Amino acid sequence: MMRxxxxxxxSCGNCYLLLGPRSGILIDAGVGIRRVKKELEALHxxxxxxxxxxxxxxxxxxxxxLGSFCKRLTLPVWTTPTLHEALLRHPFTRDWIGPCRQDLQADIWNPVTEDFDVQYFVVPHDATQCVGFAxxxxxxxxxxxxxxxxxxPQALEWASLATTVVVESNYDLEMLLGGDYPQVLKDRISHGIGHLSNDACAQAIQQFLHPGLRNIFLCHLSGNNNTPELAYASARAALDEAGVGPGAIALRVLRRGVASPLLTL
Ligand SMILES: [Zn+2]
Ligand SMILES: [Zn+2]
Structure with a gap:
């Protein structure tokens, strides 16, 4: 069982917690450690x-x-060797990441905790490297x-095996193009190495949809170029079009700056 x-x-901060029967993993550390502590306490x-x-x-x-988490908790931090090299140089992490470093190996199940094995896949994004996780x-x-x-293809292939998929639904194209971001930023977001639009997310959902899928969570919504309602409606329409009724798959939007309930997957 996972929660x-x-x-x-x-973009205001990303941090997720996955709990197994005996262990938990934090995915990304873009939220302050004191806030995470408070949120954890609220969940006992x-x-x-x-x-x-x-x-x-x-x-x-x-x-x-991430630096604060390393300094305070000295937990193993798992990512690719390429990203670890970048974290060793990054001002947010360089002073603390060294002792926590654990390299994920490609194309095998990495035993990250007693409950969880992890594989990564590289996705296109304008960072040193960016990975998704299975x-x-x-x-x-x-x-x-x-x-x-x-x-x-690799991301879709993993998602088409999943029981739960968390997928980005970053922006509504009309809002982005009609909004007041400078053209260079509009291009950065929408030209293939930025973020996934609601339309692209909806298309992805139709591609990875399969009978074993129970949960789809939409993540990383833009604060300026999207609304939770638009993202939800776009994904919901994709499911309806594929003949998947509201009861079959739980569809949920993960909010900016606000914790979700503790969800049993
Ligand atoms: Zn981000
Ligand atoms: Zn990013």
Missing amino acids: FVSFSSG LGFDHLSAILVTHDHGDHIRS IRCGEELFVLMTDLGHTT
Whole structure:
């Protein structure tokens, strides 16, 4: 059995917790350690429920507090060798990451905690490198893909095996193009190595949809170029079009700056 909570999702900070029967992993550390402590306490949990940290990439909204977590808790931090080299140089992490470093190996199940085995896949994004995760716990497969300019065959393949998928639904194209971001930023977001639009997310959902899928969580919504209602409606329409009724798959939007309930997957 797995449980999941999002402490925050989006450019304001990303931090998720996945709990197994005996261990928990934090995915990204873009939320302050004191806030995570408070959120854990509200769920009658504590830092002793954290056994490891996974890192998707080296943008501030994903690693802002990673140094504090390393300094305070000295948990193993698992990511790719390429990203670890970047974290060893990054001002947010360089003083504290060394003793926590654990390299994920490619194309094998990495035993990250006693409950969780992890494989990573590279996704296109304008960071040093950015990865999605396939996380196995017993019969369950949790797949997370965030901060990706477009989907890849490998990402879709993992998602098409998953029981739960967390997928980015970053922006509504009309809001982005009609909004007041400078053109260079609009291009950065929408041209393949930035973020996934609601439309691209909806298309991905139709591609990875399969009978074993129970949960889809939409993550990393833009604060300026999206709304939870638009993201939800777009994904919901994709499911309806594929003949999947509201009861068959739980569809949920993960909010910016606000914790989700503790969800049993
Ligand atoms: Zn991000
Ligand atoms: Zn990013």
